[in-house]
Amino acid sequence: MAPVVTRFAPSPTGYLHIGGARTALFNWAFARHTGGKMLLRIEDTDRERSTDGAVQAIFEGLKWLGLDWDDEPYMQFSRARRHAEVAEELLRRGQAYYCYCSPEELAQMRDDARANGKPPRYNGFWRDRDPAEAPKGVAPVIRIKAPQSGEIRVMDHVQGEVVFRAENLDDFIILRSDGTPTYMLAVVVDDHDMGVTHIIRGDDHLTNAARQIIIYQGMDWGVPDMAHIPLIHGPDGAKLSKRHGALGVEAYRQMGYLPEALRNYLARLGWSHGDEELFSTAQMVEWFSLEALNKGAARFDFAKLENINGHYIRLSEPARLYAVMLDTARELGRDRDAAGLDANRDTVLQALPELQPRAKTVVELIDLAQFIYATRPITVDPAAADLLTAEAKGHIQAFAAELADLTTWSVPAIDEAARAFAEARGLKLGKVAQPLRVALTGRTISPGIFEVMVLIGRQETLDRLYDQA
RNA sequence: GCGCCCUUCGUCUAUCGGUUAGGACGGCACCCUUUCACGGUGCAGAGAGGGGUUCGACUCCCCUAGGGCGCGCCA
DSSP: OOOOEEEEOOOSSSOOBHHHHHHHHHHHHHHHHHTOEEEEEEOOOOTTTOOHHHHHHHHHHHHHHTOOOSSSOEEGGGGHHHHHHHHHHHHHTTSEEEEOOOHHHHHHHHHHHHHTTOOOOOOOTTTSSOGGGOOTTOOOEEEEOOOSSSEEEEEETTTEEEEEEGGGSOOOEEEOTTSOBOHHHHHHHHHHHTTOOEEEEEGGGHHHHHHHHHHHHHHTOOOOEEEEEOOEEOTTSSBOOGGGTOOBHHHHHHTTOOHHHHHHHHHTSSBOOTTOOSOOHHHHHHHOOGGGBOSSOEEOOHHHHHHHHHHHHHHSOHHHHHHHHHHHHHHTTOHHHHHHHHHTHHHHHHHHHHHGGGOSSHHHHHHHHHHHHOOSSOOOOHHHHTTOOHHHHHHHHHHHHHHHHOSOOSHHHHHHHHHHHHHHTTOOHHHHHHHHHHHHHSSSOOSOHHHHHHHHOHHHHHHHHHHHO
């Protein structure tokens, strides 16, 4: 069997959105699983809407996600001449014809059809007409001569065999009047020329598959294997489209998600390997198969993504996390955090094992680390301030005095002192610890408060305590 | 409107004719505990509806309903 060649073919009219990212992931996983290649093709034939910025966003999005492609990326528009040649070849073969209808006439045609309760399709006006009748000065388009009876069968790895009756497909345009190819032609020619063996894409292309097969047949080319994967829907069940808030992958990075978490989560959306939930990318590659792809659309669930992200944060090396925190702080323009993180590298690194189990995202990790580089007097959350009662302040002051005299500044030593202090006054440890937490971090949530003291050091601890007492 | 696709707990899913329908997230309760997390234990929670086929259907077929996609000189 020939080596597998898949491709990811986004159009650069926006960022790399989450649905595209998953399509890329599946193409990538299948290629890696089979030891084949995944090619990248930028479908930039829409000159109006394609932008270089979008192309860069796609490259960067894929790189961040860790999805590497083989060979150089193909820029579809650069192959326009080849596409036109194929359109002309189709013309010579009698599989296509010139059509001189204007866009206005076509719009009228669709409106009329709709008004009569018929499908809005091209009526084949120029299909068998003598080109000699062509109006002067009108640049024609080339249309495929689609079969008018019989059926087109799409053999799909996910959807099974899907049958379309020929009369439901019209003679669509393959070459525009300006000589540039339409999507339908360009995809077929490129997939063929690039040697693509497996087309894995969203199932919004399922009906296009039937149209494309007509072109393959017109050229006597073999049709690649296909797998049309269901789309991702929003939490409300509606399409997760750009206009409904679908986000680019960089947005997920900015929200503090780790690429391996996103890969794991995305993989579970529409694909499964038994009851496996948390698995490495290598594991996914080993397990991946087209047959295990689901048919139904899945809804995007941030709660689960967060859970998975938390899992990978706990698994990460502090040094790596520190680097991501710094990058994220900078990317978000959080200058104070970036500076604080940068100036306290060692302390943050030491604190991370305490921070990791408490954070679901890198952004939360940054928030949790703020107590390390907070400047005195630290600002206290309004909600936390309630805990600083007169009585609590008394405890803080008294305990601070004891801390000043401690011989060893370590978690066990402080812990012992705190318990003795509480017991001597008939208090529960929480009664003492919680006000200390507020005075030291300004919040009610933080790592173990004795760890916090060791992290920021005795002097800073005493200073912060006296600030609040 | 026409065509095509889809339908198991709130969500993601397992099941590939015979299971007390399993797992994960989320929820709730309890345990751990200096807060919050993490971790642990337990509970609630599903086969859209209706017909068939079969000794036996979540599983196969048909209909209905609901949802999605497509029907551009966009991709």
